[in-house]
Amino acid sequence: MLPIPNLDDRYFDQIVEEARRAIPKLFPQWTDENAHDPGITLVELMSWMTEVQQYYLNRITEKNERKFLKLLGIHLRESTPATAQLTFTGLQEQHVLPKGTKLMAIDQMFETSHTLQIVPSTLDKIIVRTDVAASDYTSSNQHDSVAYYAFGPEAKSGSKLYLGFDRELPQDVLITISFKLFDGYPVPVGKAADGTAELISSGDVSWKYVGSEDGEGWLPVELVHDATVQLSQSGQLVFRLHTPMRPMLVHPANDKRRYWLCCTLEREGYELSPKLEQVHINAVTAVQQTTWSEVIHFNSTGEAGIVCSRVAHLPYYGLNIVQVREPGGDWRDWQAVTDLGRCGPEDSSYALVRDPVSKVTEIRFGDGVNGNIPPEGKRTIRLISYVPDFELDRWIGKSSGLPQQEFEVQQAQGCLTASLLLQVGRREPGKPGFLWEDWSRVEDFDNSGSEDRHYMWDEAENMFCFGNNEAGWIPHASEQDNLRIISLKTGGGQRGNVKNGMISELATEDPELLDLRVTNPVPASGGAEAESLEEAKHRVRRDLHTPYRAVTGEDYEMIARATPGLRVARVKAIPLYKPGMVEEQQAKEAAQMTVVVVPYSEAAQPKASEGFLRTVHKHLDLHRLLTTELHVIPAAYIKITVHAVVVMEPQMKDESRLILHQLYGLLQPLDRSDGSKGWTFGRAVYKGDIYGVISRLKGVVYVQDLWIDYEGAGARKNASGDILIPPYGLVTSGEHQVELVSKTDV
Numbered sequence: 001m002l003p004i005p006n007l008d009d010r011y012f013d014q015i016v017e018e019a020r021r022a023i024p025k026l027f028p029q030w031t032d033e034n035a036h037d038p039g040i041t042l043v044e045l046m047s048w049m050t051e052v053q054q055y056y057l058n059r060i061t062e063k064n065e066r067k068f069l070k071l072l073g074i075h076l077r078e079s080t081p082a083t084a085q086l087t088f089t090g091l092q093e094q095h096v097l098p099k100g101t102k103l104m105a106i107d108q109m110f111e112t113s114h115t116l117q118i119v120p121s122t123l124d125k126i127i128v129r130t131d132v133a134a135s136d137y138t139s140s141n142q143h144d145s146v147a148y149y150a151f152g153p154e155a156k157s158g159s160k161l162y163l164g165f166d167r168e169l170p171q172d173v174l175i176t177i178s179f180k181l182f183d184g185y186p187v188p189v190g191k192a193a194d195g196t197a198e199l200i201s202s203g204d205v206s207w208k209y210v211g212s213e214d215g216e217g218w219l220p221v222e223l224v225h226d227a228t229v230q231l232s233q234s235g236q237l238v239f240r241l242h243t244p245m246r247p248m249l250v251h252p253a254n255d256k257r258r259y260w261l262c263c264t265l266e267r268e269g270y271e272l273s274p275k276l277e278q279v280h281i282n283a284v285t286a287v288q289q290t291t292w293s294e295v296i297h298f299n300s301t302g303e304a305g306i307v308c309s310r311v312a313h314l315p316y317y318g319l320n321i322v323q324v325r326e327p328g329g330d331w332r333d334w335q336a337v338t339d340l341g342r343c344g345p346e347d348s349s350y351a352l353v354r355d356p357v358s359k360v361t362e363i364r365f366g367d368g369v370n371g372n373i374p375p376e377g378k379r380t381i382r383l384i385s386y387v388p389d390f391e392l393d394r395w396i397g398k399s400s401g402l403p404q405q406e407f408e409v410q411q412a413q414g415c416l417t418a419s420l421l422l423q424v425g426r427r428e429p430g431k432p433g434f435l436w437e438d439w440s441r442v443e444d445f446d447n448s449g450s451e452d453r454h455y456m457w458d459e460a461e462n463m464f465c466f467g468n469n470e471a472g473w474i475p476h477a478s479e480q481d482n483l484r485i486i487s488l489k490t491g492g493g494q495r496g497n498v499k500n501g502m503i504s505e506l507a508t509e510d511p512e513l514l515d516l517r518v519t520n521p522v523p524a525s526g527g528a529e530a531e532s533l534e535e536a537k538h539r540v541r542r543d544l545h546t547p548y549r550a551v552t553g554e555d556y557e558m559i560a561r562a563t564p565g566l567r568v569a570r571v572k573a574i575p576l577y578k579p580g581m582v583e584e585q586q587a588k589e590a591a592q593m594t595v596v597v598v599p600y601s602e603a604a605q606p607k608a609s610e611g612f613l614r615t616v617h618k619h620l621d622l623h624r625l626l627t628t629e630l631h632v633i634p635a636a637y638i639k640i641t642v643h644a645v646v647v648m649e650p651q652m653k654d655e656s657r658l659i660l661h662q663l664y665g666l667l668q669p670l671d672r673s674d675g676s677k678g679w680t681f682g683r684a685v686y687k688g689d690i691y692g693v694i695s696r697l698k699g700v701v702y703v704q705d706l707w708i709d710y711e712g713a714g715a716r717k718n719a720s721g722d723i724l725i726p727p728y729g730l731v732t733s734g735e736h737q738v739e740l741v742s743k744t745d746v
Contacts, residue, residue, distance in 0.1 A: 010051075011051065012047055012048060012051045015047040015050055015051060016043060016044055016047045019043045019046075019047060020033055020040075020043065062533060065533055065537070066533070069533075069537070069540065072540060074536055074539065074540055074543075075443065076531045076532075076533065076536050077528075077531040077536075078417055078418075078459075078492065078530050079414070079491075079493050079527075079528060079529055079530040080492055080526060080527060080528040081287050081288040081289045081416070081491040081492045081493075082287075082288040082494075082496030082497045082498070082524040082525060082526050082527030083113075083285055083286065083287055083288070083524060083525065083526050084110060084285070084286050084288075084498070084503055084520040084522075084523075084524035085178055085180070085280075085283055085284075085285060085286075085520060085521065085522060086103070086110075086112070086283065086284050086285070086286050086503060086518055086519070086520050087178070087280040087283050087518070087519060087520075087521060088116070088118050088282040088516055088517065088518050089282065089516075089517050090515045090516050090517040091118055091120055091513075091515060092120050092515075093120060094117065094118065094120065094170060094173065095117075095512060095513070095516075096115065096116075096117060096118070096357070096358055096359045097112060097117075097284070097359075098112075098115050098311045098312050098313045098316055098359045099113065099114050099115045099311065099312045099313060100112060100291055100294075100312050100313030100314055101313050101506075101508055102313065102506075102507035103286060103503050103505060103507055103518060104503070104505040104506075104507050105498040105502040105503040105505075105524075106498075106502065108288055108495060108496055108498060109288070109289065109507065110286040110287065110288050110289075110496075110503055111286060111287055111289055111290070111291060111313070112284045112286050112313075113284070113285045113286065113287055114284065114285070115311045115312070115359075116176060116282065116283075116284040117174050117175065117176070118282050118516075119169060119170055119173065119175060119281070120167065121165040121166060121167045121168070121169050121259070121281060122165065122166045122167070123141075123163055123164070123165055123177075123279065123280065124138065124164060124165070124166050124258070125138050125162075125164030125250075125253045125258055126140075126141050126162070126163060126164070126279065127160075127161075127164070127250055127251075127252070127253055128148065128150065128151070128152065128159070128160070128161055128162075129159065129160045129162065130151065130154075130156065130159045130160075131158060131159070132152075133152075134251055134252055135148075136252055136253060137276075141276070141278060141279055144277075144500070144521075144522075145277065147182040147275045147276060147277045148275065148276055149273050149274065149276075150231055150263070150273070150274040150275070150276050151265045151273060151274060152273065153273055154273065155265060155268055155270045155273035155274065156265070156268055157265055157266065157267060157268045158264070158265065159264075159265045160262055160263065160265070161262070161263040162250050162253075162260050162261070162262050162263075163177070163260065163261040163263075163279065164250065164253060164258035164259070164260050165258060165260075165261075166258065166259075167259065168244065168245045168259050169209075169241055169245055169259060169261075170241075171241050171242060171243065171244060172240060172241070172242065173240065173241075174224060174238055174239075174240055175238070175239055175240065175241070176236055176238050176281070176282065176283050176284065177236065177237045177239075177279065177280065177281050177283060178234075178235070178236045178237075178278075178279070178280045178283030179231065179235060179236075179237065179276060179278075179279055180234045180276070180277045180278040180279075180521070180522060181228075181231070181233060181234045181274060181275060181277065182275040182276070182277050185272070185567060185600060186600075186673060187567040187569050187600035188567070189233075189564075189565060189566065189567055190561060190562045190563040190564055190565065190566050190567070190568060191562065191564060198615070198618065199229050199232065199233070199564065199565035199566070199615055200229075200611035200612075200614045200615045200618075201229045201230035201232045201611050202232065202269040202270050202271055202609035202610075202612055203230055203231075203267055203269045203270045203609075203611075204230055204265075204266045204267040205230050205231055205263050205264060205266060206220065206263070206264050206266050207220065207221045207223065207237075207239060207262070207263055208221065208261070208262050208264070209221055209241060209245055209259075209260065209261050209262070210245060210246045210247075210259070210260055211241070211244060211245055211246060212246065218262060219243060221239040221240065221241055221261070222239060222240040222241070222242065223237070223238075223239050224238040224239055224240060225237070225238040226238075229565070231263070231274040232270070232274070232565070233565055236283055236285075245259040246259075247259055269609040269611070271567070271599035271600065271601045271606060271607075271608070271609065271612060272567070272599075272600065272601055272602065273602075278521050278522065280521060286503065287491070288491050288492070288493075288496030288524065288527060289416065289489050289490065289491030290489065290490050290491055291314060291387075291419075291488075291489050292386060292387055292390045292393075292411070292485075292488045292489065292490065293314075293386035293390055293485060293486055293487055293488050294314055294384075294385055294386075294419075294487055294489075295382055295384055295421060295486055295487045296310055296312070296315070296382070296385070297379040297381065297382055297383075298363075298379070298380075298382075298383070299379060299380065299381070300324075300374040300375060300376050300377055300380045300381050301376060302373065302374070302375060302376025302377075303373070304366070304367035304368050304373055305364070305365065305366070305367045306364075306365045306373065306374060306381075307362055307364050307365075308362070308363040308381055308383070309360050309362045309363070310360070310361055310383065311358065311359050311360050311361070312361070312385070313508070314385035314386065315361035315383060315385045316359050317508065318385045318388065319386055319387075319388055319391065320336075320352060320361075320383060320384065320385050321333055321383075321384040321486075322334045322336070322350050322352075322363055322381070322382070322383055322384075323381075323382040323384065323436065324348070324374045324375070324381055324382075325375070325377065325379075325380040325381075325382070326435065327375070330435050330436060330437050330438075331382060331423070331435070331436040331437075332348065332433070332434075332435055332436065333433060333434075333436070334348045334349060334350050335347070335348060335349045335350075336349070336350060336351070336352055337349045337350070337351055337371075338351065339351070340364065340365075340366050340370050340371045341370050342370070343366055343370050343371040344370075344371075345366075345368055345369055345370075345371075346372060347366070347371055347372060348372050349366065349371045349372070350363050350365050350366075350371070351364045352364075361383075363381070363383060384486045384487075390411070390488075393409075393411040394411075394485045394486070394488075395481045395484050396409055396422075396464060396481070396483035396484060396485065397483055398479065398480060398481045398482055399424070399466075399474070399476060399478055399482060399483060400477060401474060401475075401476070401477030402474070403466075403467065403468030403469055403474055404465070404466065404467070404468050405466045405474070405475065406463050406464065406465050406466075407463065407464045407483065408461070408463050408464075409462055409464060411488075412457070412462060412485070412488060413462050413490070414490045414491065414492065415457070415459075415490050416489045416490065416491060416492060417441060417459070419487055419488060419489035420441055420457060420485070420487060420488060421438065421485070421486050421487035421488075422438075422439045422441070422464070422483070422484070422485055422486070423436040423437060423438060423483075423484050423485075423486050424436070424437045424439055424453070424475045424476060424482060424483055425437075425476070425482035425483075425484075426478075426482070427476075434482060437453055438453070439453040439454065439455050439475075440452075440453060440454055440455075441454075441455060441456070441457055442454045442455070442456060442472075443456070444456065445467055445471035446471070448467060448471045448472040449471075450469055450470055450471075451473055452467075452472055452473055453473055454467060454472040454473070455467075455472070459530075464483075492527065492528070492529075492530070493527055493528070493529050494527050494528060494529055495527065496524055496527035497523065497524050497525055497526070497527045498520070498524045499523050500520055500521055500522050500523045501520065501521075502520065502524075503518060503519065503520040503524070504518060505518075546558075547623075548623065549623055550593075550620060550623040550624045550625070550628075551625060552575075553573035553575050553593075554573070556571075556593060556595050556620060556624075557571045557572065557573050557595075559619070559620060559623050560573075560597060560620060560632075562619075563615060563619045563620075564619065565615065566599065566612060566616065567599060567600035568597055568598070568599065568600070568616070569598045569599060569600040569606065569670055569671070570597070570669075570670065570678065570681075571595060571596065571597050571598070572595070572596040572635075572681035572682075572727075572728070573593060573594070573595050573596075574593070574594040574595075574596065574682075574727050574728065575592070575593055576588075576589055576590065576592055576593075577589065577592060577593075577594045577727060578592045578594065578629075578631060579594060579631055579633055579728075591627050591628055591629055592628075592629050592631070593629070593630050593631070594631045594632075594633060594728065595616070595620065595631070595632045595633070596634070596635050596681060596728040597612070597613070597616050597633075597635070598634075598635045598669065598670070598730070599612055604732065605637045605669065605732055606669075606670070607634055608634040613632045613633070613634065614632075616632050617630065617632040620632065633728060635669070635681070635728060635729065635730050636712060636713065636714055636725075636728055636729045636730070637669065637712060637729070637731070637732045638685075638710055638711070638712035638714075638723070638725045638729050638730070638731050638732070639710065639711040639712055639731075639732055639733070639734045640667050640685055640708060640709075640710055640723060640732070640733060640734060641708070641709045641710070641711075641733075641734030641735060641736060642663055642667075642690055642706070642708055642734075642736045642737070642738070643705075643706070643707050643708070643709070643736075643737045643738075644659070644690070644694065644703060644705065644706045644736075644737070644738050644739070645703070645704040645705040645739045646694060646700060646702075646703050646704065646738060646739070646740055646741070647700075647701040647702050647703075647741050647743050648699050648700060648701060648740050648742060648743065649699045649700075649701065649742075649743065650742045650743065650744050651699070652698075652699030652700075652740075653740045653741070653742040654740070655699065655740070656738045656740050658697055658699075659694055659697060659700075659738045659740075660736055660738060662693045662694065662697060663690070663694075663733060663736050663738075664733045664736070666689065666693050667679065667685070667731050667732065667733040668731075668732065668733065669730040669731065669732050678730065679730050679731045681727065681728065681729070681730060682725060682726065682727035682728065682729060683725070684722055684723060684724045685708060685710075685722060685723040685725070685731055686722045687706055687721055687722060690703075690706055690708065691706065701743045704741065708721060708722070708723055709734070710723045710725075711734065712725075712729070714726035714728075714729060715729065
């Protein structure tokens with residue numbers, strides 16, 4: 001940011017002295033300049049006020065800096081909770097683990113992000129079969145940081161990954177398997193800061209299981225969700241089986257019959273062959289947070305006997321309140337009863353039923369005769385669930401009806417502000433109870449009107465702040481507590497990034513889960529502290545250099561490198577070029593942009609697949625100008641073969657490998673780990689390049705003869721023997737032929 005100038009550096013004595021020196025010129029009749037003179041007293045007073053004013057003018061407070069950041073659209077990021085992958089074992093029967101199940105890592109609370117169907121099966125065998133070999137990788141899967149190829153190093157079509165289970169997987173049950181892929185490559189996966197594009201896999205796989213009566217037939221599974229995108233990235237696979245599994249033998253696991261899942265590579269094309277580190281069944285993602293209260297919405301059809309159901313931890317184990325939206329948009333609490341049959345047609349009542357097997361919590365409403373019917377509409381029914389310990393802390397207090405009220409709430413310390421939801425109650429004449437209004441959180445009251453239901457949450461002071469009827473409405477006055485929290489989550493910070501194996505305790509007291517064992521096979525990650533003001537200012541500086549709109553060629557290149565889910569090794573943007581143009585036409589095609597991409601790969605000549613190109617194109621399409629026609633193409637490789645006769649010192653005439661090493665290092669398409677750069681896109685291969693790299697070697701006297709051959713479409717040789725390659729081309733080395741001659745033999 002720009003340096004802040006010192007607007008005035010004069011002190012009090014200097015200001016007084018300058019004023020006294022100006023008196024004879026401005027007021028000649030003023031002759032008494034002693035301290036007892038009232039005029040001198042006024043000069044000293046004004047000098048003091050000037051010094052105080054210049055102090056504040058020179059001082060940019062934190063509040064001012066926050067306002068400046070807000071003008072730039074920058075808001076300080078709150079703390080981020082860590083996430084971890086959990087696996088469960090130990091149960092001998094199926095069990096439902098509802099969303100929000102609480103687990104502990106010493107003093108850190110984690111909660112599952114979705115409902116998990118735990119099955120008693122255990123993954124005890126992993127086999128990889130290719131067209132040349134079949135290997136057992138079970139032991140590799142049980143050790144950290146020991147990776148193995150899911151389809152072999154080359155990932156050819158027809159390769160298979162077998163997962164063997166000790167017992168049959170149940171039918172018509174959602175089964176979750178997590179896959180962690182090796183990520184230690186020198187080119188990281190792109191992470192876009194603005195906009196995301198769906199990852200399109202470069203290969204296709206199919207999942208099948210043995211399920212026919214004869215025990216030899218393979219049936220397809222029903223894929224519900226594939227976060228791995230055809231085993232292109234780490235994630236979870238959720239599927240369902242519709243027929244019983246049958247045991248069979250799979251070589252080399254011939255010790256016993258097992259129940260097998262088979263993943264077959266149907267279409268090859270991976271830039272990087274999938275390399276697995278860990279595979280686990282009964283997997284779920286957990287978030288480092290504590291949910292004190294949450295809100296779940298339902299739609300109402302307006303019909304008799306509405307039933308709303310949800311599988312979640314807090315509705316099943318916690319306390320519940322049911323609200324129904326009134327015609328004016330506010331909410332009213334309905335009364336919980338055990339028997340709707342005793343209710344009248346006007347009774348706003350409901351019955352809450354919990355199923356101990358499925359962990360489903362149902363809200364049942366009346367039929368208009370026994371109990372009222374919620375009005376029709378979307379999100380008109382609300383279930384508020386909270387932990388019993390939050391019963392008293394959820395009440396903030398009562399409003400006095402005065403402006404700028406503040407309420408300190410220690411329970412909300414460290415809250416995740418996105419989860420915060422506050423209600424204010426008001427009385428209606430002739431009706432019992434409160435009518436509850438939802439109030440919205442704002443960072444400040446700068447844009448709040450006199451009737452806006454806004455409040456501020458001061459995280460530093462753990463304080464709720466309300467408006468003054470000019471900037472933000474004042475909560476309704478009440479003799480009883482009428483301010484309450486209905487949604488609150490706390491957590492976040494780097495402490496949540498616990499090591500693997502630390503999440504090992506179930507915090508839910510359920511006798512059915514006493515034998516359940518839980519662990520996190522890999523460390524938790526993603527936890528971060530709240531952003532400081534200095535960090536936000538540094539982020540502004542970085543954002544100034546980060547393109548979010550693709551205009552120039554450099555913009556396209558930077559955005560393409562950040563394509564989510566892909567490892568882009570090299571990229572080149574060619575403005576005013578359309579694939580298929582000849583060189584003479586390049587300057588004639590307006591509004592054309594061609595982007596050449598090279599994926600990171602372990603192959604010598606990485607080739608971008610159709611899925612890779614489509615993913616980059618979809619990502620760039622989010623950022624390009626509307627008038628630009630975009631093309632994303634793979635790089636073309638031109639094989640360069642050097643033929644040279646080199647005169648050497650007599651003692652070096654057998655060291656042709658040194659020259660070959662330099663030639664292979666020069667004519668390479670990719671950057672190397674030693675810092676050497678790959679060939680520049682579209683740059684011609686001149687004989688001078690070859691002469692230079694050879695002549696610099698120790699022992700070389702001179703190059704006697706040199707000529708260059710090439711293979712590849714789009715390249716040509718000019719009259720000087722140099723190789724001209726297309727703008728989307730890179731060079732790669734052929735079989736160079738170098739003849740060494742001793743200078744004594746010349």
